[in-house]
Amino acid sequence: MSATATSPAGTGYRWLVVPDDPANEPSRDLVGGKAWSLWRMRSLGMRVPPAFVVTTAACTAWFAGGARGLPEGLAEELASGIRLLERGLDRTFGGAERPLLVSVRSGAAISMPGMMDTILDLGCNDTVASALAAETGDPAFAAEVHRRFTAFYGRLVLGCTEDLDDLPDLAAVRAAIAADGAGAVPTDPWEQLRDAVAAVFASCRSRRAIAYRRHYGIPDDLGTAVTVQAMVFGNLDDDSGTGVLFTRNPVNGAREPYGDYLPHGQGEDVVSGRVTPKPLSYLAEHAPAVHAELLRAADCLDREGRDAQDIEFTVQHGELFLLQSRAAKRTARAAVRIAVALVDEGVIEPAEAIRRVTADQIRALLRPEIAPGAADAAELLSTGTAASPGVATGPAVGTPEAAQRVPGAVLVRRTTSPDDVHGMIAAAAVVTEHGGATSHAAVVSRALDTPCVVGCGDGTREALLGRIVTVDATNGRVYAGEVETSAADESADEDLCRLTAWAEQAVSLRVTESDAEAVAPVLDADGIPPEELGERLPAIPAGTRTVRGALFTTPDGVRAALDAGVEVIVAPQRLPVLLAAVAHGGDAR
Amino acid sequence: MLQPYHLTVHTLTLRQLASAEQLAEVNGQPVPEVEAALEQAAADGAVRAARGNYLITPAGRELLDAMYPDAFAEIRASAAVNDAMDAFETGVNKQVLSLTTDWQTKEVGGERVPNDHGDADYDAAIVDRLGRVLDRAHAVLRPIADVDPLVDRFLDRIGTALTRAEGGERDYVSGVRVDSVHTVWFQLHEHLLRLTGRERPE
Numbered sequence: 001m002s003a004t005a006t007s008p009a010g011t012g013y014r015w016l017v018v019p020d021d022p023a024n025e026p027s028r029d030l031v032g033g034k035a036w037s038l039w040r041m042r043s044l045g046m047r048v049p050p051a052f053v054v055t056t057a058a059c060t061a062w063f064a065g066g067a068r069g070l071p072e073g074l075a076e077e078l079a080s081g082i083r084l085l086e087r088g089l090d091r092t093f094g095g096a097e098r099p100l101l102v103s104v105r106s107g108a109a110i111s112m113p114g115m116m117d118t119i120l121d122l123g124c125n126d127t128v129a130s131a132l133a134a135e136t137g138d139p140a141f142a143a144e145v146h147r148r149f150t151a152f153y154g155r156l157v158l159g160c161t162e163d164l165d166d167l168p169d170l171a172a173v174r175a176a177i178a179a180d181g182a183g184a185v186p187t188d189p190w191e192q193l194r195d196a197v198a199a200v201f202a203s204c205r206s207r208r209a210i211a212y213r214r215h216y217g218i219p220d221d222l223g224t225a226v227t228v229q230a231m232v233f234g235n236l237d238d239d240s241g242t243g244v245l246f247t248r249n250p251v252n253g254a255r256e257p258y259g260d261y262l263p264h265g266q267g268e269d270v271v272s273g274r275v276t277p278k279p280l281s282y283l284a285e286h287a288p289a290v291h292a293e294l295l296r297a298a299d300c301l302d303r304e305g306r307d308a309q310d311i312e313f314t315v316q317h318g319e320l321f322l323l324q325s326r327a328a329k330r331t332a333r334a335a336v337r338i339a340v341a342l343v344d345e346g347v348i349e350p351a352e353a354i355r356r357v358t359a360d361q362i363r364a365l366l367r368p369e370i371a372p373g374a375a376d377a378a379e380l381l382s383t384g385t386a387a388s389p390g391v392a393t394g395p396a397v398g399t400p401e402a403a404q405r406v407p408g409a410v411l412v413r414r415t416t417s418p419d420d421v422h423g424m425i426a427a428a429a430v431v432t433e434h435g436g437a438t439s440h441a442a443v444v445s446r447a448l449d450t451p452c453v454v455g456c457g458d459g460t461r462e463a464l465l466g467r468i469v470t471v472d473a474t475n476g477r478v479y480a481g482e483v484e485t486s487a488a489d490e491s492a493d494e495d496l497c498r499l500t501a502w503a504e505q506a507v508s509l510r511v512t513e514s515d516a517e518a519v520a521p522v523l524d525a526d527g528i529p530p531e532e533l534g535e536r537l538p539a540i541p542a543g544t545r546t547v548r549g550a551l552f553t554t555p556d557g558v559r560a561a562l563d564a565g566v567e568v569i570v571a572p573q574r575l576p577v578l579l580a581a582v583a584h585g586g587d588a589r
Numbered sequence: 590m591l592q593p594y595h596l597t598v599h600t601l602t603l604r605q606l607a608s609a610e611q612l613a614e615v616n617g618q619p620v621p622e623v624e625a626a627l628e629q630a631a632a633d634g635a636v637r638a639a640r641g642n643y644l645i646t647p648a649g650r651e652l653l654d655a656m657y658p659d660a661f662a663e664i665r666a667s668a669a670v671n672d673a674m675d676a677f678e679t680g681v682n683k684q685v686l687s688l689t690t691d692w693q694t695k696e697v698g699g700e701r702v703p704n705d706h707g708d709a710d711y712d713a714a715i716v717d718r719l720g721r722v723l724d725r726a727h728a729v730l731r732p733i734a735d736v737d738p739l740v741d742r743f744l745d746r747i748g749t750a751l752t753r754a755e756g757g758e759r760d761y762v763s764g765v766r767v768d769s770v771h772t773v774w775f776q777l778h779e780h781l782l783r784l785t786g787r788e789r790p791e
Contacts, residue, residue: 113717113755161728163680208720208755215752251698307707326710329695331702360703400605401644415789418772418779419605419645421765435791438686440775446693447765532640536766556766 015058015074016081019051030055032107032225037325044304046297046322050088051229052081056108059201059223067202070194078193078228085230094189098135099128101145101231104193106200108224114208115224116156116200121149121231123189136235141266146170150177150185153192157199158182193228200226232316232323235266239287239318242267245280245294247302247309250330253337257298267312283315290320301325306347307356308338332361340495350502357499359555359580363449364389365496366573368487370472378470379480381463382431382456386476387442390451392429393471393482396464403427404530410471412464416441424450426530429471431478433460449554453478490575503578510567511574511581518546518570525549525557540564555580590737591660593618597626598635599653601645602783603776608641614768615776617742657783665786669732674785681726682778688719689763689771706759716754716762719770723747730781737784743777 017026019039028036031053041048061071082093091100105118124146133142150173151164160182167173186192204224213220234242245259260277284291294313301309310328314321339356342348368391394408400423403411411427413420415434424430424444429451432441436455445452451473470483490496526549528538537551537560548570551557558580561569571577591599600616613623627643630636635649664670692715694701706712727744734740750770753761763771782789
């Protein structure tokens with residue numbers, strides 16, 4: 001459709017676009033990226049919950065009118081948009097029977113921080129909650145919908161600054177909103193909708209959004225669209241349910257659908273742990289047609305997205321609705337397998353595959369581990385929480401200064417503070433007596449990719465200091481003496497070898513395990529006393545052709561070397577360095 | 590309140606092995622004043638110079654520990670400051686650390702794995718939540734910011750880091766070698782602990 005800013009052609013709407021016609025591709029500038037994705041799923045023949053979009057033109061008009069009332073005619077068009085959703089699902093907005101609830105979300109062509117995220121379950125009030133309880137036969141579910149909606153609305157529309165999401169029930173949320181002086185949630189669903197749309201508009205001038213645009217020189221008048229979409233329910237009857245499907249196994253990357261299905265349940269039930277989901281095979285047994293339709297959609301979205309997808313879906317009265325599809329999360333092992341498989345399937349080129357896997361992921365795969373059985377005979381000195389994985393052996397020292405002085409030291413502290421950071425940079429491993437997986441020590445160690453065990457308890461310093469210890473930070477243990485380790489070999493894995501070959505093609509930097517291939521002049525970062533480095537990378541003298549040392553195997557170090565025109569990096573593991581170079585743009589010249 | 594000399598020595602507990610420029614960035618003093626303080630402190634044995642970087646010495650730490658109770662007597666006696674600090678520790682500080690952890694690692698099939706930053710929505714949601722926590726931190730720390738001028742400076746620096754993170758500079762969430770959200774938050778946390786005479790709770 002050739003949509004214009006004032007009247008999306010052929011729809012009769014001035015401010016709305018209904019993204020349901022496969023033949024009419026909506027303009028991303030007008031409807032935002034998320035609504036465009038909805039249209040894309042529709043055009044591929046998939047069923048998505050009915051939706052309409054308030055365009056960015058309406059947002060611009062709202063600001064032009066002084067950010068007060070909605071632009072002329074928008075309230076009426078919102079009403080007709082809602083009628084469309086009502087007809088699509090045979091439900092009624094604000095109805096005392098079969099009520100319609102909607103989600104309201106922002107969407108700009110360029111995604112920007114600070115804009116409002118999604119309000120779910122809008123259209124809820126006491127009447128609607130009762131209707132929902134009667135329809136689903138699940139009053140607890142209806143109460144949870146009402147509580148969540150009120151918390152969303154209180155924070156996002158009323159601007160309540162208190163944390164509302166964790167409050168136990170509706171009364172508590174309402175009390176917190178009142179105590180914050182933020183007003184109350186309107187009982188009229190139409191008023192809720194109009195105010196929510198205005199709140200989405202306003203969010204694109206939020207403090208964070210303005211700071212972002214100022215920093216990056218983005219024009220201030222860039223508006224947002226608002227997508228209003230019907231909520232569907234997986235808990236209406238035994239022919240309903242909700243689930244998630246991964247198009248490839250997220251643990252090992254195998255091309256086989258993998259996922260969970262919750263019959264007669266809603267997403268909230270999974271989150272709250274009220275019920276345990278079943279494997280997808282349950283759906284195959286009980287609703288083979290729906291299962292087959294789901295697999296067809298998954299296959300299509302995997303190909304269309306050119307990557308493994310994580311797909312959320314709901315079955316309502318035996319009808320499959322796709323809610324969202326996005327690039328799936330995955331382990332490092334799965335990332336490698338999926339990237340190579342996509343090349344073999346002809347979906348992506350090798351040059352793209354090497355951008356789908358990060359240096360950190362390869363480092364994680366190649367990380368040494370305690371050799372099988374080697375720990376059995378070792379003396380266990382301490383146990384704690386594994387905060388940053390890896391294994392290291394070295395003398396235990398008690399101060400950051402000692403960690404700088406003693407090569408390969410294990411830094412043992414009660415807790416860490418900012419003036420330990422230079423010692424943590426120099427240390428081979430970090431152990432603390434207090435703190436959990438989200439302590440500062442854990443966060444800094446992970447950023448440095450340094451093995452770290454936290455929360456080993458009082459007395460750990462006395463037990464460890466002065467000894468040679470082996471820290472198994474993958475399992476949260478500290479042993480006396482040196483314990484044998486086994487490291488994965490990057491040249492023994494076919495997928496890693498292929499990624500290495502592709503990465504070598506893509507960068508002019510040479511990465512070698514052997515000092516023999518170094519070309520002079522060489523800068524050896526391991527030869528520089530840590531005290532001279534502080535928290536910085538060493539300066540690379542002009543004309544340096546080769547660098548070596550642990551600092552130059554990190555993404556920061558590789559970037560610095562490339563920027564200084566270095567030709568060769570000597571590193572014990574080649575692929576992480578090559579991938580860091582690829583990520584930096586790939587070319588040393 | 591700390592005099593400029595002691596403030597500069599104190600700043601070395603927030604950012605060790607730093608240059609005068611880096612210390613000035615943290616404490617907001619003019620660089621020449623920081624340089625003068627460092628020169629004096631080096632002569633007094635409170636700091637040690639290492640090729641243009643400075644370290645606090647054990648004597649420097651003793652000097653500060655002796656200073657704090659008087660310099661911060663009023664702050665430490667304030668009930669409003671005490672309440673704000675409780676709220677900071679149990680609320681926004683925990684949230685920032687847990688969001689930073691979610692930024693660094695994701696749970697896949699029951700194990701925590703490095704975030705490959707392949708899911709822009711996941712990353713954006715975390716950065717967005719960090720923005721909300723920062724807004725809350727402004728409110729929670731108001732009673733302390735009213736009596737200590739550095740607090741707002743830390744919050745502004747965190748805001749700057751967050752803006753860069755929002756623009757795709759991923760290092761600015763938890764990177765160690767840059768003034769990332771976590772780097773500056775960690776400094777702010779240490780500063781508050783020293784101000785209020787509290788122990789690190791973790």
